[in-house]
Amino acid sequence: MTPRSKEQMRELVPGWEPGEDPDSCGVVHARTAEDVVEIVTKARGSGVRLRARSSAAPHSTVGAGDTEAVVVDLSELRAIQRIDRRNRVLLIEPGVTFDKLVVPLAAAGLQAALPLCPRPGKSALAAWLDREATIVPRRQWDISDPLLCVDAVLGTGDRLRTGSAAGPGTLEEQWAAGEAQKGPMGPGHADWMRLFEAAEGAMGMVVWASVKAEVLPSIETAWVAGADTLAPLVEITYRVLRRNAVDICFLVDRPTLTDLLAVDADRRPSVERSVSAWNLVMSTAGLEILAQRRHDLSVDIVRTEVRAAGARLVDPPPGGRDRLLHILRRPSEGMYWRDRRAGAHRRLYFQTTLDRAGQFVDLAHATVADEGFDRSCLGVYVQPQLAGRQCTVEFLLCHALDEEAASRARSVATALAGRAAAVGAFFSRPLPDVPVPGLVTDATGDFLTRVKAMFDPQCVFSPGALGIGGTD
Amino acid sequence: MSIVGVNDKQADPNVTDAERDERRAEVAAGLSRVVGARWVATDPAVLDTYTWQYTAEAITGSNWMQRPLAVAMPADTDEVAAIVRLCNTEGIQFKAISTGFGAWGAATEPDRVVLLDLRRMNRILEVDAKNMYAVVEPYVTANQLQVEVLPHGLNTHVAGCGAQHSVLASATSVMGQGWDGVSMGFSGRNLLAVEWVTPEGEIVRSGSVDASGEWFSGDGPGPSMRGIFRGYAGAFSGLGVFTKAAVKLYPWAGPGHLEVTGSNPDYMATIPEHHVAAVCVVDGWDQMAELGYRVADAEIATFMSRNAPSLMSGVLTADNNTFADLYGVPLFHEMLYALVIVITAESAEERDLKVDMLKAILSDLGGGMLANLGGPEEVRWLMRAVRVLARRIGPGDLIRSVPGAVRMLVRDARRFGLGRLSEYLPSFMYMATVTSGLNIRGVFRFGGTFWTAMGSLVSWDNAIHGAKVGAQVKRKYIDKGVIFDDGADNAWGGFYEGGTYAHLEELACYDPTDKDAADAVFEYVFETNLVSIEHHTGLPINAVGPANSALFGPHCSSYDTWQDRIKASFDPHNTADGSFYVEPDFTPNERMVAGAENVTSDRAPIDPNAPDL
Numbered sequence A: 001m002t003p004r005s006k007e008q009m010r011e012l013v014p015g016w017e018p019g020e021d022p023d024s025c026g027v028v029h030a031r032t033a034e035d036v037v038e039i040v041t042k043a044r045g046s047g048v049r050l051r052a053r054s055s056a057a058p059h060s061t062v063g064a065g066d067t068e069a070v071v072v073d074l075s076e077l078r079a080i081q082r083i084d085r086r087n088r089v090l091l092i093e094p095g096v097t098f099d100k101l102v103v104p105l106a107a108a109g110l111q112a113a114l115p116l117c118p119r120p121g122k123s124a125l126a127a128w129l130d131r132e133a134t135i136v137p138r139r140q141w142d143i144s145d146p147l148l149c150v151d152a153v154l155g156t157g158d159r160l161r162t163g164s165a166a167g168p169g170t171l172e173e174q175w176a177a178g179e180a181q182k183g184p185m186g187p188g189h190a191d192w193m194r195l196f197e198a199a200e201g202a203m204g205m206v207v208w209a210s211v212k213a214e215v216l217p218s219i220e221t222a223w224v225a226g227a228d229t230l231a232p233l234v235e236i237t238y239r240v241l242r243r244n245a246v247d248i249c250f251l252v253d254r255p256t257l258t259d260l261l262a263v264d265a266d267r268r269p270s271v272e273r274s275v276s277a278w279n280l281v282m283s284t285a286g287l288e289i290l291a292q293r294r295h296d297l298s299v300d301i302v303r304t305e306v307r308a309a310g311a312r313l314v315d316p317p318p319g320g321r322d323r324l325l326h327i328l329r330r331p332s333e334g335m336y337w338r339d340r341r342a343g344a345h346r347r348l349y350f351q352t353t354l355d356r357a358g359q360f361v362d363l364a365h366a367t368v369a370d371e372g373f374d375r376s377c378l379g380v381y382v383q384p385q386l387a388g389r390q391c392t393v394e395f396l397l398c399h400a401l402d403e404e405a406a407s408r409a410r411s412v413a414t415a416l417a418g419r420a421a422a423v424g425a426f427f428s429r430p431l432p433d434v435p436v437p438g439l440v441t442d443a444t445g446d447f448l449t450r451v452k453a454m455f456d457p458q459c460v461f462s463p464g465a466l467g468i469g470g471t472d
Numbered sequence B: 001m002s003i004v005g006v007n008d009k010q011a012d013p014n015v016t017d018a019e020r021d022e023r024r025a026e027v028a029a030g031l032s033r034v035v036g037a038r039w040v041a042t043d044p045a046v047l048d049t050y051t052w053q054y055t056a057e058a059i060t061g062s063n064w065m066q067r068p069l070a071v072a073m074p075a076d077t078d079e080v081a082a083i084v085r086l087c088n089t090e091g092i093q094f095k096a097i098s099t100g101f102g103a104w105g106a107a108t109e110p111d112r113v114v115l116l117d118l119r120r121m122n123r124i125l126e127v128d129a130k131n132m133y134a135v136v137e138p139y140v141t142a143n144q145l146q147v148e149v150l151p152h153g154l155n156t157h158v159a160g161c162g163a164q165h166s167v168l169a170s171a172t173s174v175m176g177q178g179w180d181g182v183s184m185g186f187s188g189r190n191l192l193a194v195e196w197v198t199p200e201g202e203i204v205r206s207g208s209v210d211a212s213g214e215w216f217s218g219d220g221p222g223p224s225m226r227g228i229f230r231g232y233a234g235a236f237s238g239l240g241v242f243t244k245a246a247v248k249l250y251p252w253a254g255p256g257h258l259e260v261t262g263s264n265p266d267y268m269a270t271i272p273e274h275h276v277a278a279v280c281v282v283d284g285w286d287q288m289a290e291l292g293y294r295v296a297d298a299e300i301a302t303f304m305s306r307n308a309p310s311l312m313s314g315v316l317t318a319d320n321n322t323f324a325d326l327y328g329v330p331l332f333h334e335m336l337y338a339l340v341i342v343i344t345a346e347s348a349e350e351r352d353l354k355v356d357m358l359k360a361i362l363s364d365l366g367g368g369m370l371a372n373l374g375g376p377e378e379v380r381w382l383m384r385a386v387r388v389l390a391r392r393i394g395p396g397d398l399i400r401s402v403p404g405a406v407r408m409l410v411r412d413a414r415r416f417g418l419g420r421l422s423e424y425l426p427s428f429m430y431m432a433t434v435t436s437g438l439n440i441r442g443v444f445r446f447g448g449t450f451w452t453a454m455g456s457l458v459s460w461d462n463a464i465h466g467a468k469v470g471a472q473v474k475r476k477y478i479d480k481g482v483i484f485d486d487g488a489d490n491a492w493g494g495f496y497e498g499g500t501y502a503h504l505e506e507l508a509c510y511d512p513t514d515k516d517a518a519d520a521v522f523e524y525v526f527e528t529n530l531v532s533i534e535h536h537t538g539l540p541i542n543a544v545g546p547a548n549s550a551l552f553g554p555h556c557s558s559y560d561t562w563q564d565r566i567k568a569s570f571d572p573h574n575t576a577d578g579s580f581y582v583e584p585d586f587t588p589n590e591r592m593v594a595g596a597e598n599v600t601s602d603r604a605p606i607d608p609n610a611p612d613l
């Protein structure tokens, strides 16, 4: 981008401020959706690039590397516009963070489809738009869940409302007619919402979204099945998901479960000693009607399947099941859980099927050993998705806060990404700042270029890590 | 899908018959080089078998669609791609069909379209039972896949048209409503990775299959290709040809195959152990709304749909006389507010729990049910259902119901044996929903055909709102005597993804040989489309194709203009026939304009707050 004076920038981007972020070319705060339209319309064709930011730092992926783009800060669009218990849906703006959702939703008898203990200050909409895996796989019908409809500002300055929210009628008129922006497809012959997903804002800036919510169970119990290896727990996962018996359901290794549970650093050694090498974390629930019976039936299924696979149900420390459930049903408390082991972390995530997860775990251990990375700083989190049809495998590379440690972790992640891609890991969304060989194939590149040319022909939005509409 | 908004075009008057035949021969020669002469048809007698199509009369005013230039039957993806490239070079269009159920699989312009009949691509390529998906070619039917996967303890979503439809066509290219949506979703949302021959003839694989050869995901890297080609409606072949598709399978807590006795049209399924089929009866739309929401919240139904008395009577009977008998029984005629719910379970304990939950909901709503509960329970809940209906119809009609009901029972005892009499209703409902096997007779028999309207994918409350206003539009056409009198409210529909969204479409049965009826259905569709806009009932099932995109676009974020851009970008030479999708040079024909004028000059009166029927 051509260097410009502050005056020029203010002229091109109304409300522009230099900002303190060295990774950007200043910031502009949007307070309404109309502000976003105005910012985009002005910037379009001026050569200024924009990238969206929905919530507080640290930002994992947004517009990675595009230090020349102006940040459009959407954190002040933070209204929860609607919580609708009857239709199990909420309508939120991008600045609504996970910590702001728990209480109002619970008051309405609902809960959000949370990722695993997200950062409290993370934009919920941004996480869901990025297809961040959530912890209740049986309620994930489509990989885009829980997102339903979105309202996006395109690079042309137009707004595009998707799904049943598109119309006919304003939101208010739809509400009056009993509609709650529940239909995720269309309008018409395309699934517009999917074109904004995992795009890091390169296709459009989403100014609100309707999102599926879950009924708050009246009884819920957390369970941990422990084993010395991953394989039997994978088997149990398949079976309990097939029986629809568990709500929360994910797999973690010992260090990662310790990260989640040991909120206070001094408890870490005792927690670590008490958890198994591999853990399947689950919850059983009863909703409203005959809740206890339903819950108990699920517990029976879990017990039977755990026993059949030769694993054991263990008491989750510290504070038992209630404490574990409390942790899992909320954003991370205290120090962010992924940072607890060493002060900072790097995540590497991709998709595969559950039966292949073990192979990738072996690969990660081998890579870490080959790279001379401290083995105890590796963590494994496997999140079943789409009711067990696929999963996200996440490797956590924990490291100290300093630059050198960070760059070391980055090079391990790069090596691991390359190896995993070579044996079939599917990187369905880009990794911040880690190249994945062969990620954008000719077919994908061609598709992305055509969509970009349609929604953002002047490339006003930053290309993101996938390089959508970028010069190279 | 839409029958308003599809432009039936005329042959180019400047082309002589001889020139046309020469062109046909040239193209056939090119096609023969790709697939072999044996798999190319140009004989008019063969070509015309592809033109006699369901709902053609509402589009063209005759029972025929247009004759294709040729039909080719490719054996694999490479042949499909070669044909598409040939069409690009020759400046002609192509359209793919898999199972070919209706007018949307036919040409709308004479002698310009090569039909790709994909029936040779009929293999189930993979069933990954562990990861619950199957990879299929275009001509694999839902029935075929269901038979294959039930023994694995899995099931597949079947669209409401009946289980002979192509799984791939439904998932990639057209709609996806069905009776099982509450537990098995909507076709387009069940799609994982695909293999796609683009309108320019490139072979593209989406998602994980592109990255690693595995079919479990169709989304990414980054934005999903599904966003371009699927949507709510599908592209109806207007954006290329899908040659392989991975679809989600769902857990099936039932036997490896279903026991059916009898023979067509009098067959009956044995409801498997731990399964319950129930017709749950409440009083009025408000209670229907409650019932739907509560059952969905409780997560107990594997199948859940609304079937009005006319449809249900049609499904339960095998001929029109018997139908008239049954439909004439006031007790049955007034069973308007009912949901058919099928519960499946792995154990007696699970079944009992789910049934008790259903009872709790129905008790709370003062409802009843006709279900295979067995013993006194069955009678008790049946009596509750009769009480609900008796309140609606009053004592006089209750008494008048007795002779008809007895006649029906005697007849069915003769058909199936006295011992199975109590199973009869639940068994039929079970079969109709689980295999999607009997429902279609509930709409075709009365006039010979049917079409449908309203039916947006929206919240259940909004779907009900749509059903109410849709019935009022239909009443106008019933009163004119041009469509079958099914009581006006014949809204069929169901729930999807655990009740996240729902649909109710207003069926209209008519005689396809009656010109007035064909015109009336065209107008009915247009009028219900207008009502959907005016009463905010969502984008209806007929919001498909160029004219309707132009009608709805301005009310819905101008999505029509973005669709045009997709078509222009991905099909720059307009080689894929987009007559049911996007047509760059679309102009409404005279029939369309006349129909629209008729409607606007004589609108049905609508009262959105009208009391229940």
Ligand SMILES: Cc1cc2nc3c(=O)[nH]c(=O)nc-3n(C[C@H](O)[C@H](O)[C@H](O)COP(=O)(O)OP(=O)(O)OC[C@H]3O[C@@H](n4cnc5c(N)ncnc54)[C@H](O)[C@@H]3O)c2cc1C
Pocket (backbone or CB within 6 Å): B054, B095, B096, B097, B098, B099, B100, B101, B102, B104, B105, B106, B118, B138, B159, B160, B161, B162, B165, B166, B168, B169, B170, B172, B173, B174, B175, B176, B177, B178, B235, B236, B237, B238, B240, B241, B242, B243, B440, B580
């Ligand atoms: C009586 C009746 C009732 C119906 N009810 C329902 C219903 O309840 N729910 C529902 O979802 N649908 C319904 N339909 C619509 C439709 O038939 C179904 O959606 C069905 O799943 C598709 O099967 P088909 O035989 O129409 O497919 P086809 O005719 O083969 O294809 C349907 C469309 O997709 C295109 N197409 C087919 N194969 C391909 C391919 N390989 N690549 C690209 N494009 C392709 C065709 O050109 C056509 O436009 C109904 C149809 C009828 C006739």
